[in-house]
Amino acid sequence: MRVGIIGGGGLVGSCTGFALQCGGVVPEINLIDVNGDLCRGQALDILHGAALVADQRIRATGYESIPETDLVCITAGLRRKPDESRLDLINRNVELFLKILDDVMAAGLRDDAIVLVVSNPVDVLTYLATRRTGLPPRQVIGLGTMLDSSRFRGLIAQDLGLPATQVTATILGEHGDSMVPLWSVAQAAGLPLEKYPGWSPSKADELFKRTKGSGAEVIKLKGGAGFAVGISIREVIHTVALDSRRILPVSSLVSGQYGMGDVCISVPTVVGEGGVRAQLELDLWPKELSGLQQSARVLRETIDQVLKTNPNAAKAAAGRGGNGTTSGASRGGPPPASANGQGVRVTMGSGGSNASAGRPRVTISGQSGGGRGGY
Secondary structure, three states, rough: EEEEEEOOHHHHHHHHHHHHHHHHOEEEEEEEEEOHHHHHHHHHHHHOOHOOOOOOOEEEEHHHHHHHHEEEEEEEOOOOOOOOOOOHHHHHHHHHHHHHHHHHHHHHOOOEEEEEEEEOOHHHHHHHHHHHHHHHHHHHEEOOOOHHHHHHHHHHHHHHOOOOOHHEEEEEEOOOOOOOOOOHHOOOOOOHHHHHOOOHHHHHHHHHHHOOHHHHHHHHHHHOOOHHHHHHHHHHHHHHHOOEEEEEEEEEEEHHHHEEEEEEEEEEEEEEEEEEEEEEEEEOOOOHHHHHHHHHHHHHHHHHHHHHHHHHHHHHHHHHOOOOOOOOHOOOOOEEEEOOOOEEEEEEOOOOOOOOOOOOOOEEOOOOOOOOOOO
């Protein structure tokens, strides 16, 4: 798989390139950035370690590499300011993002290519990418709450004195203020978190609050997140490259799942070759379901505001050819699935060897081992 990272000279893009190098799965990594010297410097620095990792082609390129690219990862964006909501970024980032999309399409984006959106506000930009590129919705993925879930898991593990790999916890919804923690399925060492010794509702509230503020905390301390977001991006890319069929909390277009529609939002998503394979509907606590639906309303209101005030965004939302078609049925969208559906078998954690005949085994993860967008 050939991966192109737009914004590869920045913190998030370069950390993604390095994470992909360390993973040793992707054979070709192309960094693209408006700052040519910085991009070449990052590519050279990564290349200098290639002899100690894997046989990979690593280079700084321009948009001329797009026609041969299997997955385009867009990390370029304006820096988030301390204490600034991710949604406040939209008016400063939409124009830049649409310009990047137009450059990618003009260069010759392949019909079977996957677009992975990382730039913030990621859910809104993923929606615009779904509309503007003309690709089937399953081929446009936003990083969504991948990083939030990893942060969540790490903070819980730190508080309990456990390795982070022993904690299973997921955040769905918006990558932003209305994100929703799934306490109903959270586990520590395979045990229900709500029953774990020392756990309490007040501790849960405190850790979720810290998770929501983690991005701003990192920005205040070091200027922006890089390492963790790079690993989170790598998790998505490797899942596609290896056709792992893992369930990840990524953002994609929903069409009826959990009572939501015409919005890109993070739900449990089976990811593999070709992008989104299915979106799972699990039995959530009523509070979690209502929170998820409220998160979708928040995002939909933001999208509507952007389309009303930004002519270029409204044009992009009309889609290629101006018809605005986004139906999963007509454009290859992901089929919905339930936790008990015939297409997917859900196993908690990283185990699950008793897969039923005829059903691919899927692992709930998105958090194992996993620039300037402001994560």
